[in-house]
Amino acid sequence: MRIEDGFLRSVGLGANLVQPLSWVIDRRGMYYDARATSDLEELIEAGKFDTALLLRAQALREAIVQRGITKYNVGGGAWQRPRGTHTVVLVPGQVENDASIAYGAPAVHTNLGLLEAVRKARPDAWIVYKPHPDVLAGKRPGAADIGEARQWCDEIVSDVPIHRLFEQVDELHVLTSLAGFEALLRGKPVVCHGLPFYAGWGLTEDRIPHPRRTRQCTLDELVAATLILYPTYVSRVSGAFTTPERALYELQHWEHLAPSREAAWLRAARVLKRLKDRWRRSR
Known part of the structure; x- marks a missing residue:
């Protein structure tokens, strides 16, 4: 079995060891690995969704x-x-x-490469680049590329909730980012330059074919x-x-709901991570 964070996760970054509300446990593969099937892909391919489940999904999506x-x-x-942008x-x-880049982006596999491809595909568009929050927080590599990104985009935004951007843009271009799925929930056109789990089902414009998804x-x-059907949710309370x-409710009221007592190993991990970060900054 393989375990990964779910899609409705937390208020805060996993890189900061914020405990998630949802988990994915996959016995076939993993949703981000396009090289082989996963439990999620099999669920979608089977197409066994009754009316009650679809009504529940609609209500969840709207919420x-x-x-x-x-x-x-x-x-x-x-x-x-x-103003004035078409x-x-x-x-x-x-x-x-x-891992989603390594196993799901066989052609374009860098942020700069994606931006270059988008500029060539949409030469007259106003291109807004939002770096990943883990990179902006200095928790993951890639900060050095942000300055180079300006040659391919018109604007770089950082501290803006991505759902606010969804409300004002016309389309998204992604490699394998979950933002593409979140944009689909809001009815936005999504162009996939990689092979994320939500591509290949007729809902996105796909630059790479996915013959397994029929x-x-x-x-x-x-x-x-x-x-x-796919994730497992665990209450923070x-x-x-x-x-x-319920997970959606807890995300909405995160700051006001008292979480369950944090495990001792997790508290120790937070302390060690802070010490490690301070040591790196002092070098």
Whole structure:
């Protein structure tokens, strides 16, 4: 079995050891590894979604959009779409040594390469680049490339919640970023230059074919598989298994709900990580 963070995760970054509300446990592979099938891909390909499940998925999707929930829920700044621009394209950056890039981006596999491809595809668009929050926080490599990104984009944004950007842009271009899935929830066109789990089902414009994925699925079928059937949710308050709807409530009220007592090993890990970060900065 393989274990990874889920898609409705936390308020704060995994790189900061913020405990997640959801987990993915996969017996076939992993959703970000396009080289082989995964439990998620099999769920979507099978297409066994009854009416009640799809209605639940629709309600969950609408609640996520209404409440502005994303995976990490970070950022507090504002952004305004430039006046007079006909097409605004958002390009979310990724951590380039992430497994989803290694196993899901066989052609273009760097942020700069993606930006260059987007500029060639949309030469007249206003291109907005949002670096990954782990990179901006100095937790993962890639900060040196942010300055070089300016040659391919019109604007770089940092401390803006990504759901606020979704509201004002016309389309997204991604490698394998979860932001593409989050944009689909909000009805935005998404162009995939890699092979994320949500590509190949007829919902995205795909630059790379995915012959294993043969169904044309609906958005709510994708939501049902990705957010209801596939992950396991654990309440931050009780420590017990819970539902995606309850996880959504806890994300919305994160600061006001008392979390369960933190494990001693996790507290120790936080302390060690802070000491390690200080040592690196002092060198």
